[in-house]
Amino acid sequence: MGRVSVNNLREGMVLEEDLHAPNGRFILGKGAALKDNYIKMFKIWGITGADVEGEEDAEIAGRVALEEEALGTARSYVDSFFPPEDPDDACAAAVRAFCIRRFAEAFSSGAPPALIPQIGSLPRPPEGHFSRSFSSYAMAKNEIRLFSFPDIYFKIQEVISSPVSSATSIAKVVGNDPNLAARILRLVNSSFYGFPNPIQSIPRAIAIIGSNELSSLALAVSTMKVFKNVPPEFVDMKSFWRHSIACGVFSRLLAYAKKRRSEERFFLAGLLHDLGRIILYTKTPREMTYALELSVFEKAPLWRTERRVFGFDHTAVGKVLMEEWRIPGGIGQLCEYHHSPESEDAPEEAAYVHIADYLANALRIGSSGSVYFSRMDRGIVEALELDKGDFEAVLAQGERQIREIMNIFLIS
Ligand SMILES: [Fe+2]
Numbered sequence: 568m569g570r571v572s573v574n575n576l577r578e579g580m581v582l583e584e585d586l587h588a589p590n591g592r593f594i595l596g597k598g599a600a601l602k603d604n605y606i607k608m609f610k611i612w613g614i615t616g617a618d619v620e621g622e623e624d625a626e627i628a629g630r631v632a633l634e635e636e637a638l639g640t641a642r643s644y645v646d647s648f649f650p651p652e653d654p655d656d657a658c659a660a661a662v663r664a665f666c667i668r669r670f671a672e673a674f675s676s677g678a679p680p681a682l683i684p685q686i687g688s689l690p691r692p693p694e695g696h697f698s699r700s701f702s703s704y705a706m707a708k709n710e711i712r713l714f715s716f717p718d719i720y721f722k723i724q725e726v727i728s729s730p731v732s733s734a735t736s737i738a739k740v741v742g743n744d745p746n747l748a749a750r751i752l753r754l755v756n757s758s759f760y761g762f763p764n765p766i767q768s769i770p771r772a773i774a775i776i777g778s779n780e781l782s783s784l785a786l787a788v789s790t791m792k793v794f795k796n797v798p799p800e801f802v803d804m805k806s807f808w809r810h811s812i813a814c815g816v817f818s819r820l821l822a823y824a825k826k827r828r829s830e831e832r833f834f835l836a837g838l839l840h841d842l843g844r845i846i847l848y849t850k851t852p853r854e855m856t857y858a859l860e861l862s863v864f865e866k867a868p869l870w871r872t873e874r875r876v877f878g879f880d881h882t883a884v885g886k887v888l889m890e891e892w893r894i895p896g897g898i899g900q901l902c903e904y905h906h907s908p909e910s911e912d913a914p915e916e917a918a919y920v921h922i923a924d925y926l927a928n929a930l931r932i933g934s935s936g937s938v939y940f941s942r943m944d945r946g947i948v949e950a951l952e953l954d955k956g957d958f959e960a961v962l963a964q965g966e967r968q969i970r971e972i973m974n975i976f977l978i979s
Pocket residue numbers: 840841870881905906924
């Protein structure tokens with residue numbers, strides 16, 4: 568019943584009637600599915616349209632108008648929280664275009680992304696704020712007792728740092744904790760690895776991904792358990808971990824794209840990069856509320872307003888935590904410099920976490936509190952030799968992995 572003009576024909580549409588060329592020649596029969604190359608030929612043969620099942624021009628035009636409208640809304644949405652665009656940065660432009668498409672889909676599916684918070688007047692500091700002094704060291708040190716790590720964490724760490732550690736000893740430690748072993752197996756069987764055949768045991772997983780990689784995963788799973796009971800009035804932990812997992816997945820994919828060794832380190836670093844913020848939220852909730860409000864009012868990244876409120880930001884607190892917990896493999900440094908990868912002391916690999924954090928913030932996958940974020944450092948992107956295609960691939964692959972890992976990690 569639907570007449571569709573040739574410009575609106577799309578691959579996959581099914582003919583409702585036989586199709587003939589203007590000279591009467593039979594072209595395709597009723598029930599045939601269109602393909603892109605047929606449609607190209609229709610134009611050459613002077614065919615102006617076809618009768619297609621369940622489609623007609625008016626409906627298609629309506630759909631296109633809706634898509635255009637959703638794209639317009641998504642563009643304004645992105646403009647309201649993205650850093651100003653650098654017109655010469657092709658990678659940032661690719662990320663922006665990807666986000667606009669994703670947000671347009673969200674708007675048109677009736678599940679729009681979260682609103683961008685607004686604050687109309689300059690927030691006031693909490694009472695007595697200026698007479699207090701803050702120490703990142705004292706804050707983290709005092710909290711360490713509150714967030715005590717499970718025994719399994721130290722056992723894994725012991726095994727990793729032992730010069731005679733073997734795959735068998737790691738398999739034994741992990742295998743003694745059935746919950747941990749089950750989550751690790753789900754992880755190695757997910758799209759995070761994309762192995763064609765199921766891996767059914769920890770020793771098999773170690774044989775395939777290596778004992779260091781498996782240890783990083785085990786540390787990641789057991790670290791997340793430590794923060795399970797943070798009260799929701801301080802911080803929405805689900806949203807926090809969603810942001811952290813997104814940063815971990817993107818860091819790992821970026822490192823993988825550039826053939827860096829031991830990508831699980833990058834996953835762990837992404838997972839832990841904003842950990843210091845949990846201490847700031849729980850230890851100094853009034854100051855953190857002030858820092859958050861300031862960042863919204865000024866449309867500035869939260870780490871910048873943290874520095875003004877405390878004299879340091881969450882990376883300084885996270886650094887102490889990670890030193891105290893003896894998180895191995897230079898992970899602490901990858902986290903410490905994720906907001907300052909250009910610093911002289913920063914290891915080059917911190918740049919992956921920096922870029923991954925940018926991607927997680929741009930797509931608004933969870934949040935560790937900040938709505939606004941800084942521009943991606945172009946010099947750093949160029950130094951890592953990442954191009955537009957790398958970003959497009961990492962974004963496309965990352966979304967599914969993030970969803971799967973959220974399910975694996977956040978079920979109790
Ligand atoms: Fe951060």
